Amino acid sequence: MPDYLVPVEDLQAVLFDVLHAPAQLAELPAHADTDEALMRQMLDEMGKFVSGQIAPLNRIGDEVGAQWKDGAVTMAPGFRDAYQAFWQGGWAAVSAAPEDGGQGLPAVLDAALYESLSAANHGWTMAPGLLHGAYECLKHHGSDALKAEYLEKIATGEWLATMCLTEPHAGSDLGLASTKAVPQADGSYLISGTKIFISGGEHDLTDNIVHLVLAREPGAPAGPKGLSLFLVPKFYADGSRSAVACERIEEKMGLHGSPTCVMRFDEARGWIVGAPGKGLNAMFVMMNAARLHVALQGVGLLSAAWQKADAYAHERKQMRAPGAKDTSLLIDHPAMQRTLATQRAWLDAGRVLAYQTAIELDVAKHHPDAERRAQAERWCALTTPVLKSACTHQAFHGGSDCLQVFGGHGYVSEWGIEQHVRDARVAMIYEGTNEIQAIDLLVRKVLADGGTGLAALLDRVRAEAGEGPLGREAVRCADALQALTAQIVQASQGDATLPYWVADDYLRAAAIALMAWAGARIEASPAAARPGARAALDALAHWVLPEFDMRQTIIQRRLTPAQAA
Amino acid sequence: MPDYLVPVEDLQAVLFDVLHAPAQLAELPAHADTDEALMRQMLDEMGKFVSGQIAPLNRIGDEVGAQWKDGAVTMAPGFRDAYQAFWQGGWAAVSAAPEDGGQGLPAVLDAALYESLSAANHGWTMAPGLLHGAYECLKHHGSDALKAEYLEKIATGEWLATMCLTEPHAGSDLGLASTKAVPQADGSYLISGTKIFISGGEHDLTDNIVHLVLAREPGAPAGPKGLSLFLVPKFYADGSRSAVACERIEEKMGLHGSPTCVMRFDEARGWIVGAPGKGLNAMFVMMNAARLHVALQGVGLLSAAWQKADAYAHERKQMRAPGAKDTSLLIDHPAMQRTLATQRAWLDAGRVLAYQTAIELDVAKHHPDAERRAQAERWCALTTPVLKSACTHQAFHGGSDCLQVFGGHGYVSEWGIEQHVRDARVAMIYEGTNEIQAIDLLVRKVLADGGTGLAALLDRVRAEAGEGPLGREAVRCADALQALTAQIVQASQGDATLPYWVADDYLRAAAIALMAWAGARIEASPAAARPGARAALDALAHWVLPEFDMRQTIIQRRLTPAQAA
Structure with missing residues (x-):
C-alpha cells in the first residue's frame, strides 16, 4: 500500500474556504503579511517534504525501531538524514520568532505541519514534537545566559529537547517526584534521580540533546510546590558530556520508531529555569x-x-x-x-x-x-x-x-x-x-x-x-x-x-x-x-x-x- | 504482574446462583446425571489446570511466538507439552460424545473452559479452539470410512484440525474461492490451491493435523453452490505426507502464539465430507x-x-x-x-x-x-x-x-x-x-x-x-x-x-x-x-x-x- 500522501488540498480547503484563516490573521500585526499565496506555497512545499521524505520511513521505524546498546540509541535507518533535512530546511522553526532563528509564521501552519508529520510517521515526529514547547518554556522562563546558549539551537531544531517529568512512582501525580537538585556555589545545580517515559531521551538525530528536568531542592516543600525546573544538556559548551545516561528503552505496543527512555541523572550539572518552586508553572x-x-x-x-x-x-x-x-x-x-x-x-x-x-x-x-x-x-x-x-x-x-x-x-x-x-x-x-x-x-x-x-x-x-x-x-x-x-x-x-x-x-x-x-x-x-x-x-x-x-x-x-x- | 487466575467462583456463581444450570440440564436425559457437585468439581480442576499450566505460557507466546522455518512451524517453548497435557487430561473432549472418546459433558462446561483458556492464553487456545467444530462437522457429514479413521482422534484432540476457507481474493466472500478438487477413480480427490489465514495450519503440537478444505470440482457452478468440503490430513494412515505445505506465517498485530499460515495444496489427496456442492452447509x-x-x-x-x-x-x-x-x-x-x-x-x-x-x-x-x-x-x-x-x-x-x-x-x-x-x-x-x-x-x-x-x-x-x-x-x-x-x-x-x-x-x-x-x-x-x-x-x-x-x-x-x- 502506498505511503501516506499529505492531502494538501483538504488542508487548504479548511484554512481558506472554511476558516478564512488569512482574514483572521490579517487582524494581527505580527502576521498581517502572511497572505493566502504564502500560506498555499508553504503548504504545497510541506506536503512534498512530508510525503516524500518522512512518510516512506514509517514502516521501517516500526519494524526496526530505535535500538539501545550500551547507553547509546540508534534510530531506525534514514531517521537521522530525514531529521537533518527537516531542521536545515527550516521546518522545525516554522512558528518560532525570527529574532530566535525562526520563520515567524502563524501557529496554524505549524499545526498543519504537525498533523501531516504525525500522519506520515508518528514515531519519527515524536523527536521534533517537543521542540516548540521547550522553545516557549526557555524563552519565557530561561535566564539570559541560558537563552544565549540554547534558545536559537532549540528554535531552529539543531538540537532536540526532552521533557523529564515522570518518575517510576510519579506518573500523572507529578507532586510525588523525588529527583534532587543540589545548589552549587557557582549557581548551578547537581541533579540526581531517575526519570521514565522520556521520549527521545537519547538518540543519534542531533549533536546535542537538551533535557528539561523537574526536580526538588533539598528542604523544598513536599508536593508540587517544591518542584523546580532545570536544564541539563547532554553535552556542555566545552564538549564534555553530562552525567545523564539512558539506562534502557521500553518495549511498547507501538511507536517503535521513538525511543521511550529511562534516564538516570547522576549528579548531572544543570541550571534552573524560572523561579524555585515554580517548575510546574x-x-x-x-x-x-x-x-x-x-x-x-x-x-x-x-x-x-x-x-x-x-x-x-x-x-x-x-x-x-x-x-x-x-x-x-x-x-x-x-x-x-x-x-x-x-x-x-x-x-x-x-x-x-x-x-x-x-x-x-x-x-x-x-x-x-x-x-x-x-x-x-x-x-x-x-x-x-x-x-x-x-x-x-x-x-x-x-x-x-x-x-x-x-x-x-x-x-x-x-x-x-x-x-x-x-x-x-x-x-x-x-x-x-x-x-x-x-x-x-x-x-x-x-x-x-x-x-x-x-x-x-x-x-x-x-x-x-x-x-x-x-x-x-x-x-x-x-x-x-x-x-x-x-x-x-x-x-x-x-x-x-x-x-x-x-x-x-x-x-x-x-x-x-x-x-x-x-x-x-x-x-x-x-x-x-x-x-x-x-x-x-x-x-x-x-x-x-x-x-x-x-x-x-x-x-x-x-x-x-x-x-x- | 501475576498470570491470569481463573475466577472459578465467579463462573460457579453464574452457573449455579444466576442460571441454575443443573436444574436446566436436569430436563435433558443426556445430561440428567450432571449434577452440581460434578460441575463444581470439574470447574475446580479446570481452574487449576488453566491457571497452572496454560496462563504462565501467555507471555512467551507473545514474545517468542510461533516460528516458521523451511515449511515447519515451531510453537513457543512449553506450548507442545501443555497441549499434550491438555488432550491427555481429557480437556479437549469435554463435550464430545462418549462413544467417540469424549466426556459427554454439557456444552456450558466447555464454554467455561474456553472462556478461561482464552483469558489465560488466547494464542495457545487458537489450536484446540477449532476442534469441536471439526468434530461436529465430521460427525454429521463424514462418511463412515472417514469417521473410522479420524473422528476419535479429533474428538479427543490427539490430532488437531483446521478450517481452510479463505483465499487471497476470497475473504468474507467465500463464493469466490477457486481451490480445485479433481475426482479420482478411487473416490478420492486431488486438491490444489492456496488458502490464507489458516490458524494452526502447521505446528508441532500434535503428530497429525486434519485440514477441512473448501474447494470446487471441475465443472461445478460458480459461486457458493459449487463449493464442496474435503478432508486432507497432514499424514496419511501409511505414514506418508500429503502434498500440503505451509508457505509462510503472517506477521500480525498480536496473537503471536498462534501461527496464521498460508497453506499450499499441490494435488494433495483428500476425501469429500458431505454432499458435492454442500461444502458451505x-x-x-x-x-x-x-x-x-x-x-x-x-x-x-x-x-x-x-x-x-x-x-x-x-x-x-x-x-x-x-x-x-x-x-x-x-x-x-x-x-x-x-x-x-x-x-x-x-x-x-x-x-x-x-x-x-x-x-x-x-x-x-x-x-x-x-x-x-x-x-x-x-x-x-x-x-x-x-x-x-x-x-x-x-x-x-x-x-x-x-x-x-x-x-x-x-x-x-x-x-x-x-x-x-x-x-x-x-x-x-x-x-x-x-x-x-x-x-x-x-x-x-x-x-x-x-x-x-x-x-x-x-x-x-x-x-x-x-x-x-x-x-x-x-x-x-x-x-x-x-x-x-x-x-x-x-x-x-x-x-x-x-x-x-x-x-x-x-x-x-x-x-x-x-x-x-x-x-x-x-x-x-x-x-x-x-x-x-x-x-x-x-x-x-x-x-x-x-x-x-x-x-x-x-x-x-x-x-x-x-x-x-
Missing part, C-alpha cells in the same frame, strides 16, 4: 502547547488510517452488495460506507476545530484588542482538553474501525494499518490522560468561573453556526450543554465529588457540540462541495451527533439519581 | 459453534484485562482523590471506578448471556419437548451473532479502557495488558466480521420470519426479567426493540437495502437489551451480593444502557429521514 507552558500537538497527532493518525481504508475499499472486490447485480467492491456495502463516512466526519470536523484553535493561539498572543485576546484565551483553554481527548480517542477507536475495513488483512502487518492503531493508542495517555483532560475541562476550566467562560464560548458557537441542518444541531447542542452546565454548577455546590463522576461524559458532550459547530462551518462553506464532504457531513448528523443526547442522559441520571434505573 | 456447522467460541474469547479477554487493571488500581498510589485527605490509590478516583465497574458489568452480563446460550445448545439437541427445542434453537440463532459481535467489541475497546487504568505503564509491554488488547483485536474480524454478524442477525434471522422469532425471544426476556430496576430496564428495552423491529420490517418492504444501513445499530440495540436481561438475572440472584457485583450492576444501568436509546434514535432517523438533521 514553567512546565505547563510546554504542556499546553504539547496538548494541542497531541490532538493534531490524533487528527493525523486518523487521517492516515482513513486514507488507507478508503483506498482499500475502492479496490477490493467483495460479495454482491445489497441491490447490486454482480460482484461489488467493498465500498459498495452500506456498512463500509458508513464506517468511512463516519471516520471522515471526525477527521474533517476535528481538523477544523484544531486549526481554529491554532489560530486562536496567535490571536491570544497578538491581537490588538484585549477583549478579543481574552476571548481567544478562553477558546484555547476550553477546546484544548476537548481536542486532546476526542481526537486521540478517535485516532485509536476510529482507526480500529478503519482497520476493520480490511477484514483479516487489517490484522496482519502487511498493509500497515495495524501499525497506526498501535501507534495511536499512546496518545490517549501522554500529555495528561484523557481522564485528566476531562477533569481539566470541567473542574479547572468550566466550573472554576461558574460556567461563564463556557457560556461565552457557546455564544460564539451559536453565532457562527449558520442556518444549515448541522448549524441547527450545533445550536441545539450548545443550548443543551449550557443548561446541563448550569445544573452541574448547582449540583456541585452540595457534592464536591460530583464533577469528577460526570467529567468524562461532559467532555464527550462538549466534543460533540464542538464537532457540530465544525460541521456547520464546513456545511456553510465551498468545502462542502468537495468529493466525499457531503457524505461525511451526513454521517456526522446521523451517526455521531446522537451521542450528545446519550451523554446528556447519563449526566442527568447522576444529577437526579432518583431517575436512575 | 457442512462448514457452517463448524462456523456456528465457532462463533459462540469467539464470543467466549471476548468474555475471556475482557476478564483478563479487567483482572490486571483491577489489581493495579488497588495497588498504585495516585494523587489525592476528590474528597480524600491524603495521597490515594488509583481505585479511589471516580474515573477509575467507573472504568472498572463498567467493564466488570460487560464481563458479568456477557458471561451470563454466553453461558445461557451454551445451555440452550444442549437444550436444542436433547430436550424431549419439540417446542422447547425449537425455542432453544431460536435463542441460539438470535443471540450468537449478538454475542460474537458485542463480546469481541468489548474485549478490544473495553480492554483498551482497562489498559488506560495503567497510564503510561499500560502502553509498555512490561505489565502485559497491551498484549490482551492486541490479541483481542482479531476476534472482531474472524468467524465472520462483526458487520457480517449484524447482517446475519437482522437480515437472515430477524427479518427472515418477519420478526416473529425475535418477538418470541423478547417474550422470554420479559418473562425472566424480574421486578428489580434492571428488570424494568430489560422490559423497557425489549418493548422498544420489538416496536423498532416492526418499523424496520415495514420500512424494508419498500427499501430492500434499508436493513443493511441499520444492521450495526440494530445489533447494538439488541446487545444492550440482552445485557439488561443478563443484569436483571444477576440482580435477582444471590450473585448480586458478591464483592463488586452491585457496583457493576449500577454501572450497567448508568453507563451502558443509555446506548440503547442512542441506537434507537439513530435507526429511527434512518426510517424517517425527514427527522434527520
Whole structure:
C-alpha cells in the first residue's frame, strides 16, 4: 500500500474556504503579511517534504525501531538524514520568532505541519514534537545566559529537547517526584534521580540533546510546590558530556520508531529555569502547547488510517452488495460506507476545530484588542482538553474501525494499518490522560468561573453556526450543554465529588457540540462541495451527533439519581 | 504482574446462583446425571489446570511466538507439552460424545473452559479452539470410512484440525474461492490451491493435523453452490505426507502464539465430507459453534484485562482523590471506578448471556419437548451473532479502557495488558466480521420470519426479567426493540437495502437489551451480593444502557429521514 500522501488540498480547503484563516490573521500585526499565496506555497512545499521524505520511513521505524546498546540509541535507518533535512530546511522553526532563528509564521501552519508529520510517521515526529514547547518554556522562563546558549539551537531544531517529568512512582501525580537538585556555589545545580517515559531521551538525530528536568531542592516543600525546573544538556559548551545516561528503552505496543527512555541523572550539572518552586508553572507552558500537538497527532493518525481504508475499499472486490447485480467492491456495502463516512466526519470536523484553535493561539498572543485576546484565551483553554481527548480517542477507536475495513488483512502487518492503531493508542495517555483532560475541562476550566467562560464560548458557537441542518444541531447542542452546565454548577455546590463522576461524559458532550459547530462551518462553506464532504457531513448528523443526547442522559441520571434505573 | 487466575467462583456463581444450570440440564436425559457437585468439581480442576499450566505460557507466546522455518512451524517453548497435557487430561473432549472418546459433558462446561483458556492464553487456545467444530462437522457429514479413521482422534484432540476457507481474493466472500478438487477413480480427490489465514495450519503440537478444505470440482457452478468440503490430513494412515505445505506465517498485530499460515495444496489427496456442492452447509456447522467460541474469547479477554487493571488500581498510589485527605490509590478516583465497574458489568452480563446460550445448545439437541427445542434453537440463532459481535467489541475497546487504568505503564509491554488488547483485536474480524454478524442477525434471522422469532425471544426476556430496576430496564428495552423491529420490517418492504444501513445499530440495540436481561438475572440472584457485583450492576444501568436509546434514535432517523438533521 502506498505511503501516506499529505492531502494538501483538504488542508487548504479548511484554512481558506472554511476558516478564512488569512482574514483572521490579517487582524494581527505580527502576521498581517502572511497572505493566502504564502500560506498555499508553504503548504504545497510541506506536503512534498512530508510525503516524500518522512512518510516512506514509517514502516521501517516500526519494524526496526530505535535500538539501545550500551547507553547509546540508534534510530531506525534514514531517521537521522530525514531529521537533518527537516531542521536545515527550516521546518522545525516554522512558528518560532525570527529574532530566535525562526520563520515567524502563524501557529496554524505549524499545526498543519504537525498533523501531516504525525500522519506520515508518528514515531519519527515524536523527536521534533517537543521542540516548540521547550522553545516557549526557555524563552519565557530561561535566564539570559541560558537563552544565549540554547534558545536559537532549540528554535531552529539543531538540537532536540526532552521533557523529564515522570518518575517510576510519579506518573500523572507529578507532586510525588523525588529527583534532587543540589545548589552549587557557582549557581548551578547537581541533579540526581531517575526519570521514565522520556521520549527521545537519547538518540543519534542531533549533536546535542537538551533535557528539561523537574526536580526538588533539598528542604523544598513536599508536593508540587517544591518542584523546580532545570536544564541539563547532554553535552556542555566545552564538549564534555553530562552525567545523564539512558539506562534502557521500553518495549511498547507501538511507536517503535521513538525511543521511550529511562534516564538516570547522576549528579548531572544543570541550571534552573524560572523561579524555585515554580517548575510546574514553567512546565505547563510546554504542556499546553504539547496538548494541542497531541490532538493534531490524533487528527493525523486518523487521517492516515482513513486514507488507507478508503483506498482499500475502492479496490477490493467483495460479495454482491445489497441491490447490486454482480460482484461489488467493498465500498459498495452500506456498512463500509458508513464506517468511512463516519471516520471522515471526525477527521474533517476535528481538523477544523484544531486549526481554529491554532489560530486562536496567535490571536491570544497578538491581537490588538484585549477583549478579543481574552476571548481567544478562553477558546484555547476550553477546546484544548476537548481536542486532546476526542481526537486521540478517535485516532485509536476510529482507526480500529478503519482497520476493520480490511477484514483479516487489517490484522496482519502487511498493509500497515495495524501499525497506526498501535501507534495511536499512546496518545490517549501522554500529555495528561484523557481522564485528566476531562477533569481539566470541567473542574479547572468550566466550573472554576461558574460556567461563564463556557457560556461565552457557546455564544460564539451559536453565532457562527449558520442556518444549515448541522448549524441547527450545533445550536441545539450548545443550548443543551449550557443548561446541563448550569445544573452541574448547582449540583456541585452540595457534592464536591460530583464533577469528577460526570467529567468524562461532559467532555464527550462538549466534543460533540464542538464537532457540530465544525460541521456547520464546513456545511456553510465551498468545502462542502468537495468529493466525499457531503457524505461525511451526513454521517456526522446521523451517526455521531446522537451521542450528545446519550451523554446528556447519563449526566442527568447522576444529577437526579432518583431517575436512575 | 501475576498470570491470569481463573475466577472459578465467579463462573460457579453464574452457573449455579444466576442460571441454575443443573436444574436446566436436569430436563435433558443426556445430561440428567450432571449434577452440581460434578460441575463444581470439574470447574475446580479446570481452574487449576488453566491457571497452572496454560496462563504462565501467555507471555512467551507473545514474545517468542510461533516460528516458521523451511515449511515447519515451531510453537513457543512449553506450548507442545501443555497441549499434550491438555488432550491427555481429557480437556479437549469435554463435550464430545462418549462413544467417540469424549466426556459427554454439557456444552456450558466447555464454554467455561474456553472462556478461561482464552483469558489465560488466547494464542495457545487458537489450536484446540477449532476442534469441536471439526468434530461436529465430521460427525454429521463424514462418511463412515472417514469417521473410522479420524473422528476419535479429533474428538479427543490427539490430532488437531483446521478450517481452510479463505483465499487471497476470497475473504468474507467465500463464493469466490477457486481451490480445485479433481475426482479420482478411487473416490478420492486431488486438491490444489492456496488458502490464507489458516490458524494452526502447521505446528508441532500434535503428530497429525486434519485440514477441512473448501474447494470446487471441475465443472461445478460458480459461486457458493459449487463449493464442496474435503478432508486432507497432514499424514496419511501409511505414514506418508500429503502434498500440503505451509508457505509462510503472517506477521500480525498480536496473537503471536498462534501461527496464521498460508497453506499450499499441490494435488494433495483428500476425501469429500458431505454432499458435492454442500461444502458451505457442512462448514457452517463448524462456523456456528465457532462463533459462540469467539464470543467466549471476548468474555475471556475482557476478564483478563479487567483482572490486571483491577489489581493495579488497588495497588498504585495516585494523587489525592476528590474528597480524600491524603495521597490515594488509583481505585479511589471516580474515573477509575467507573472504568472498572463498567467493564466488570460487560464481563458479568456477557458471561451470563454466553453461558445461557451454551445451555440452550444442549437444550436444542436433547430436550424431549419439540417446542422447547425449537425455542432453544431460536435463542441460539438470535443471540450468537449478538454475542460474537458485542463480546469481541468489548474485549478490544473495553480492554483498551482497562489498559488506560495503567497510564503510561499500560502502553509498555512490561505489565502485559497491551498484549490482551492486541490479541483481542482479531476476534472482531474472524468467524465472520462483526458487520457480517449484524447482517446475519437482522437480515437472515430477524427479518427472515418477519420478526416473529425475535418477538418470541423478547417474550422470554420479559418473562425472566424480574421486578428489580434492571428488570424494568430489560422490559423497557425489549418493548422498544420489538416496536423498532416492526418499523424496520415495514420500512424494508419498500427499501430492500434499508436493513443493511441499520444492521450495526440494530445489533447494538439488541446487545444492550440482552445485557439488561443478563443484569436483571444477576440482580435477582444471590450473585448480586458478591464483592463488586452491585457496583457493576449500577454501572450497567448508568453507563451502558443509555446506548440503547442512542441506537434507537439513530435507526429511527434512518426510517424517517425527514427527522434527520
